[in-house]
Amino acid sequence: MNLQGQHILKVEQFDKDTLLSLFELAKEMEGVKDGDQMKGKLMATLFYEASTRTRFSFEAAMLRLGGNVLSNADMNETSSAKKMETLYDTGKVVSQMADVIVMRHPEAGKVEELSKGSDVPVINGGDGSNDHPTQALLDLYTMWKHFGKIDALTIGFVGDLKNSRVLRANAKMLSLFDVKFVKVSPEELKFSIDVPGDETDDLSSVIADLDVLSINRIQKERFENPEDAEKHRGKFVLSKEILAKSKDEMIVLCPLPRMEELPVEIDGDAKCKYFEQIGNGVAMRMALLSKVL
Ligand code: NCD
Numbered sequence: 327m328n329l330q331g332q333h334i335l336k337v338e339q340f341d342k343d344t345l346l347s348l349f350e351l352a353k354e355m356e357g358v359k360d361g362d363q364m365k366g367k368l369m370a371t372l373f374y375e376a377s378t379r380t381r382f383s384f385e386a387a388m389l390r391l392g393g394n395v396l397s398n399a400d401m402n403e404t405s406s407a408k409k410m411e412t413l414y415d416t417g418k419v420v421s422q423m424a425d426v427i428v429m430r431h432p433e434a435g436k437v438e439e440l441s442k443g444s445d446v447p448v449i450n451g452g453d454g455s456n457d458h459p460t461q462a463l464l465d466l467y468t469m470w471k472h473f474g475k476i477d478a479l480t481i482g483f484v485g486d487l488k489n490s491r492v493l494r495a496n497a498k499m500l501s502l503f504d505v506k507f508v509k510v511s512p513e514e515l516k517f518s519i520d521v522p523g524d525e526t527d528d529l530s531s532v533i534a535d536l537d538v539l540s541i542n543r544i545q546k547e548r549f550e551n552p553e554d555a556e557k558h559r560g561k562f563v564l565s566k567e568i569l570a571k572s573k574d575e576m577i578v579l580c581p582l583p584r585m586e587e588l589p590v591e592i593d594g595d596a597k598c599k600y601f602e603q604i605g606n607g608v609a610m611r612m613a614l615l616s617k618v619l
Contacts, residue, residue: 327340327341327343327344329344329614329617329618330617330618330619331447331618332447332618333438333441333444333447333448333449333450334447334448334449334450334459334460334614334618335437335438335441335448335450335457335459336450336456336457336459337457337459337462337495337498337499338498339459340459340463340499340502341502342502342503345463345466345499345502346470348463348467348610348613348614348617349466349467349470349471351613351616351617352467352606352609352610352612352613353471353609354613355609355610355612355613355616356605356609358390358391358612359390360390360392361390361391361392361612362391362392363391363392363616364388364391364392364393364615364616364619365392365393366393367388367393367394367425367426367619368393368394368395368396368423368424368425368426369384369385369388369393369394369395369396369424369425369426369427369428369615370395370396370397370398370420370423370424370426370427370428371384371385371395371396371397371398371399371427371428371429371451372398372401372405372416372420372427372428372429372430372440373398373399373400373401373429373430373451374401374402374407374429374430374431374432374436375430375431375432375452377399377430377451377452378582378583379581379582379604379607380428380430380451380452380458380460380461380607381397381399381428381430381451383604383607383608383611384428384449384451384460384611384615385397386608386611387608387609387611387612387614387615388615390608390612391612391615391616393425393615396420396423396424412443413436413439413440413443414439414440414442414443415443416440416443417439417440417441417442417443417444417448418443418444418445420444421443421444421445421446422445424446425446425619426446426447426448426449426615426618426619427440427444427446427447427448427449428448428449428451429448429449429450429451430450430451430452430453431452431453431454432454432547433453433454434453434454434455434456434457435453435454435456436453436454437450437451437453438450438453447618447619449614449618452491453491454491454548455488455489455490455491455494455518455545455548456491456494457491457494457495458491458492458495458581459495459499460607460610460611460614461491461492461495461496461581461607462492462495462496462498462499463499463610463614464603464606464607464610464611465492465496465540465579465581465603466496466499466500467606467609467610468577468579468599468602468603468606469481469538469577469579471606472577472599473537473575476500476503476505477503477504477505478504478505479503479505479506479537479538480505480506480507480508480535480536480537480538481496481500481505481506481507481508481536481537481538481540482507482508482509482510482529482532482533482535482536482538482539482540483496483497483507483508483509483510483511483517483521483540483541484510484511484529484539484540484541484542484562484564484587485510485511485515485541485542485543485544485562485587486511486515486542486543486544486545486558487509487511487515487516487517487521488511488514488515488516488517488518489515489544489545489548489549490542490543490545492542492581493517493540493542494517494518494519496540497517497519497521498519501521506523507521507522507523507524508523508524508525508526508532508535508536509521509523509524509525509526510525510526510527510528510529510532510562511525511527511562512527512558512561513527514558515544515558527561529562529564529568530568530571533568533569533571533572533576534571534572534573536572536573536576537573537575537576537577538576538577538579539564539572539576539577539578539579540579540580541562541564541578541579541580541587541588542580542581543583543584543585543587544558544559544585559585559586560586562587563586563587563589564578564587564588564589564592565589565592566589566591566592569592569595569597572597576597577597577598577599578592578595578597578598578599578600579599579600579603580600580603581600581603582600582604584600588600
């Protein structure tokens with residue numbers, strides 16, 4: 327499928343062949359530090375929700391390809407959102423100046439709302455608990471790079487499956503492949519979408535079956551009552567002892583930020599790919615930007 331000129335709003339837009347060609351292109355992009363493919367292009371990053379990796383990663387990708395960036399990390403406070411400008415209008419306005427827009431918003435559907443006004447492609451950098459397509463792209467790219475394939479892997483999703491847009495996006499994108507899922511969460515934090523696979527709340531009893539352990543913190547800010555999040559904290563800690571039960575070739579993925587679920591003492595283990603993932607994210611976003619533009 328052709329991504330040129332398309333908004334990238336949700337995982338469902340992708341098919342398997344497109345993913346595989348993005349992986350190949352991302353691999354080539356890894357060597358590019360000072361490219362010129364995006365020379366003369368401007369990317370606007372409009373963030374209505376906090377971010378460290380996603381915004382910088384897109385900006386690094388654009389700058390590495392010779393393009394330039396218009397950045398607002400605090401749209402709620404410092405843009406005309408403060409003066410009640412609609413997202414439709416903001417999309418219309420920014421698209422008169424930029425060639426592509428990357429946006430994050432704490433509410434599901436708001437990126438799509440802005441895209442309706444935009445005359446240039448809008449890429450979803452996360453909307454509420456709904457979707458985070460580019461994080462799924464980089465997570466699958468990390469799997470593909472490590473295993474040379476995605477089919478036949480067993481993937482464990484661990485933590486707040488209900489509120490984590492990352493785990494949800496991963497589950498949807500991985501469904502295009504022939505994979506097995508294991509879902510590890512408390513009863514109250516199960517996926518709200520239909521994801522097949524065994525369920526448990528005991529990580530140590532299933533870790534030996536996994537090829538990929540995909541973990542995300544309890545998403546406290548997405549709870550109706552944030553205090554309820556506290557009672558789930560600390561239930562899924564990937565301790566050295568539990569990690570030692572995993573297969574030699576298993577990898578641990580996490581979009582970060584982390585809390586207690588990933589203790590610093592395991593960082594040095596070669597299975598832990600969560601910092602390496604960040605570099606993969608830049609390469610993947612370089613690949614995506616060059617396909618979309
Ligand atoms: C995640 C997000 O924003 O959904 N982080 C990211 O994009 N790297 C995960 C999280 O906030 O826990």
